[in-house]
Amino acid sequence: MISPVYITGTGVVSAIGLGKEATLEALLGNRSGVGQLKYLKTEHKEFPVGEVKLTDAEMRALLGIPQDAVTTRTALMGMLALGEALDEARLTPDLLPKVGFISGTTVGGMDMSEQFYLDYLHGDAHKEYISVYDCGSCSEMTAVHFGKFAFATTLATACSSAANAVIQGANMIRCGEADIVVVGGSECITKFHLNGFNSLMILDTKPCRPFDATRSGLNLGEGAAYLVLESAESAKRRGVAPQALLSGYGNACDAFHQTASSPDGEGAYRAMKEALDLAGLKPGDIDYINAHGTGTPNNDVSESQAMIRLFGEQVPPVSSTKPFTGHTTSASGSIEAVFCILALQHSFLPVNLNWSQPMDNGIVPVSKPEKKSLNHVLCNAFGFGGNDSSLLLSKPDR
Amino acid sequence: MKNNNIYVLSAKQISMQQPLSEEWMQNPVLYDVPFSRSIDPSFKEYVSPIEARRMGRILKRALATSKEALKTAGRETVDAIVTGTGFGCIENTEFFLDALSNDGEQLLKPTYFMQSTHNTISSLVAIQTKNYSYNATYAHKGISFESALHDAWLQFQLEKIKSALVGCHDEMTETFYQIMKKGGVMGQDDERCGEVAVSVVLSTNSEAQPLCRLTGLKIMHQPAMGDLNDAVVAMLQSAGRSLDEVDYILTGISGNHQNDEAYLAETKALFGDKPLLKYKHLFGENFTASGLGFYVAAQCLNAGKVPTHLFVNANEATDKRPKCILLFNRSDGKDYTLTLMES
Numbered sequence: 001m002i003s004p005v006y007i008t009g010t011g012v013v014s015a016i017g018l019g020k021e022a023t024l025e026a027l028l029g030n031r032s033g034v035g036q037l038k039y040l041k042t043e044h045k046e047f048p049v050g051e052v053k054l055t056d057a058e059m060r061a062l063l064g065i066p067q068d069a070v071t072t073r074t075a076l077m078g079m080l081a082l083g084e085a086l087d088e089a090r091l092t093p094d095l096l097p098k099v100g101f102i103s104g105t106t107v108g109g110m111d112m113s114e115q116f117y118l119d120y121l122h123g124d125a126h127k128e129y130i131s132v133y134d135c136g137s138c139s140e141m142t143a144v145h146f147g148k149f150a151f152a153t154t155l156a157t158a159c160s161s162a163a164n165a166v167i168q169g170a171n172m173i174r175c176g177e178a179d180i181v182v183v184g185g186s187e188c189i190t191k192f193h194l195n196g197f198n199s200l201m202i203l204d205t206k207p208c209r210p211f212d213a214t215r216s217g218l219n220l221g222e223g224a225a226y227l228v229l230e231s232a233e234s235a236k237r238r239g240v241a242p243q244a245l246l247s248g249y250g251n252a253c254d255a256f257h258q259t260a261s262s263p264d265g266e267g268a269y270r271a272m273k274e275a276l277d278l279a280g281l282k283p284g285d286i287d288y289i290n291a292h293g294t295g296t297p298n299n300d301v302s303e304s305q306a307m308i309r310l311f312g313e314q315v316p317p318v319s320s321t322k323p324f325t326g327h328t329t330s331a332s333g334s335i336e337a338v339f340c341i342l343a344l345q346h347s348f349l350p351v352n353l354n355w356s357q358p359m360d361n362g363i364v365p366v367s368k369p370e371k372k373s374l375n376h377v378l379c380n381a382f383g384f385g386g387n388d389s390s391l392l393l394s395k396p397d398r
Numbered sequence: 399m400k401n402n403n404i405y406v407l408s409a410k411q412i413s414m415q416q417p418l419s420e421e422w423m424q425n426p427v428l429y430d431v432p433f434s435r436s437i438d439p440s441f442k443e444y445v446s447p448i449e450a451r452r453m454g455r456i457l458k459r460a461l462a463t464s465k466e467a468l469k470t471a472g473r474e475t476v477d478a479i480v481t482g483t484g485f486g487c488i489e490n491t492e493f494f495l496d497a498l499s500n501d502g503e504q505l506l507k508p509t510y511f512m513q514s515t516h517n518t519i520s521s522l523v524a525i526q527t528k529n530y531s532y533n534a535t536y537a538h539k540g541i542s543f544e545s546a547l548h549d550a551w552l553q554f555q556l557e558k559i560k561s562a563l564v565g566c567h568d569e570m571t572e573t574f575y576q577i578m579k580k581g582g583v584m585g586q587d588d589e590r591c592g593e594v595a596v597s598v599v600l601s602t603n604s605e606a607q608p609l610c611r612l613t614g615l616k617i618m619h620q621p622a623m624g625d626l627n628d629a630v631v632a633m634l635q636s637a638g639r640s641l642d643e644v645d646y647i648l649t650g651i652s653g654n655h656q657n658d659e660a661y662l663a664e665t666k667a668l669f670g671d672k673p674l675l676k677y678k679h680l681f682g683e684n685f686t687a688s689g690l691g692f693y694v695a696a697q698c699l700n701a702g703k704v705p706t707h708l709f710v711n712a713n714e715a716t717d718k719r720p721k722c723i724l725l726f727n728r729s730d731g732k733d734y735t736l737t738l739m740e741s
Contacts, residue, residue, distance in 0.1 A: 043502070101619075106516060117495050118499050130577055131581045135538070155535070157516075168549055193511075196508070253532075383517060386525070387517055387534070
């Protein structure tokens with residue numbers, strides 16, 4: 001059992017809103033942000049998506065960045081979320097040189113590279129965007145907007161990237177290498193992965209229906225969220241109260257297939273089990289699970305099996321919030337961790353929208369709004385390649 | 399909690415030097431071209447022919463170096479697989495982008511996309527070695543390898559793991575090289591670019607004959623010289639060493655003029671006249687080239703000698719047995735890493 005890491009600030013942006021207030025309102029009001037594609041330039045108008053309802057130019061304006069600056073959408077969304085998290089934790093620029101930054105992204109600056117790829121090949125136009133193609137440069141751009149962090153690095157484990165950033169940050173704090181590490185992830189929708197997911201035939205042309213018998217794929221989403229992880233001593237010294245505790249976490253590999261989950265959910269089971277073990281908690285202590293729940297036939301069976309294996313007859317209330325936001329891929333781990341923290345703080349179970357019929361051998365998710373006092377919740381994020389991670393978040397002691 | 403005994407049990411590479419071999423210590427392959435792909439071994443031993451046909455080069459190399467590293471370490475499995483890659487599976491990314499740009503959005507096949515994400519590499523190694531344990535991938539430019547190493551380092555200290563396979567992999571096509579050069583990312587001045595495949599097995603047990611030990615690791619972002627100096631002092635103190643006991647500083651001097659001048663100035667300020675070593679002139683530059691530096695230092699410590707052709711100043715070359723090498727990586731002058739390795 002570990003001593004929990006404090007979470008002293010959070011920030012989020014997704015299809016359901018910019019900032020935590022708008023996010024909470026949408027979650028409590030069952031208002032989905034998934035709809036007709038508007039911002040991404042693509043032929044695939046048939047797929048509903050969860051876009052952040054701002055153009056890049058609007059985001060630059062909000063952030064006070066010159067309109068001619070070289071930016072990527074992933075970095076811009078990251079800055080919006082990071083700003084809120086830093087403000088909440090009262091981390092001013094003078095404090096950042098002692099603070100670490102770990103971000104998750106896989107798409108990185110692909111949004112610009114896919115637009116300018118032919119230019120890169122045949123001339124000099126837009127060549128200033130070449131150096132912001134890679135994942136690391138997006139994290140760096142996000143971080144330096146606020147000042148000089150002690151260090152910065154990037155996790156790229158596809159859809160569990162942000163969750164793994166949380167884990168690495170927690171390990172640093174537990175090792176005493178840092179008092180404060182800001183962790184999370186950001187990812188915009190690109191033509192590249194919209195088409196990639198389409199080629200794998202895992203996109204639904206209707207709003208996604210996780211854990212429903214009629215589910216037939218996911219909707220892509222985008223967004224960013226960051227969590228300020230802090231040692232208990234540092235938070236007490238600075239007089240910052242924890243919003244929640246990170247009491248456990250697990251990372252395991254499904255070791256089954258590059259783009260499919262094992263039928264028995266081995267990786268998912270191990271990740272959740274490890275999170276419980278690290279926290280010194282029993283399955284019965286968990287009050288809610290925010291599932292990965294993408295809405296693909298494969299994921300929801302695999303994840304259900306893992307939950308049934310771990311929790312037996314007593315699976316706690318489960319929901320996937322992806323019908324609200326779409327699947328925000330690399331950022332989903334931290335976005336959904338913020339949803340969990342909101343649920344802990346405001347005592348409610350987020351609804352699994354669009355659900356109506358139970359699937360075979362699956363769990364039955366939360367389908368109606370419910371107020372419930374929560375002490376411990378699990379948040380799952382699973383990636384391609386079977387990179388499965390689970391975070392255990394708890395209400396701070398009063 | 400500090401664990402000073404992390405043994406490097408094995409270190410394998412595929413690069414522009416002879417693959418899976420330390421032949422470069424005696425007879426390095428010399429190049430007069432600014433970019434070269436790696437010299438590949440036969441992959442028959444590591445991948446079945448059917449799988450090999452569908453698998454990108456970066457993946458085949460990762461399997462080869464990983465399996466060889468595990469074999470030499472005498473291990474079938476490890477407690478964690480952690481990988482660094484600056485660009486991920488760039489050849490498949492390029493194929494998919496080509497198709498997207500030239501053929502449009504209607505006829506795309508999934509094969510390239512399935513093998514285009516960064517974590518494809520680490521996952522593949524896990525799938526092929528049936529390893530369900532911790533698995534992660536870092537992609538942060540020139541410190542991608544050290545970020546992966548740091549992940550394992552922390553878990554060793556927390557006693558979460560007793561062994562780890564840490565690798566770093568980057569591939570580069572001619573097209574991608576030209577784009578990176580155009581964007582000023584790498585390949586400037588006399589800098590030669592290459593591809594990287596490195597796998598190392600680390601363990602807290604010295605069961606196999608270890609190559610060396612990893613005794614310090616620090617990652618920093620835009621440090622001032624004073625911060626760097628403090629970090630060096632703290633690292634040496636924690637390892638129970640003095641600067642006098644450090645035999646060599648392994649630098650990332652690469653042929654990029656501005657970068658090389660900064661290396662010389664900064665090492666002078668931090669380490670005085672300590673002899674400097676380099677490796678990128680033999681192995682080329684790439685985001686994870688510093689993993690090749692780790693491999694080079696491990697092999698030199700194990701062999702008990704540093705080949706003359708690694709010295710920045712050839713007249714400093716000696717037969718002295720190296721016991722302690724400090725790896726100094728300044729990635730684009732923004733991200734810095736210090737890695738302490740001892741025999």
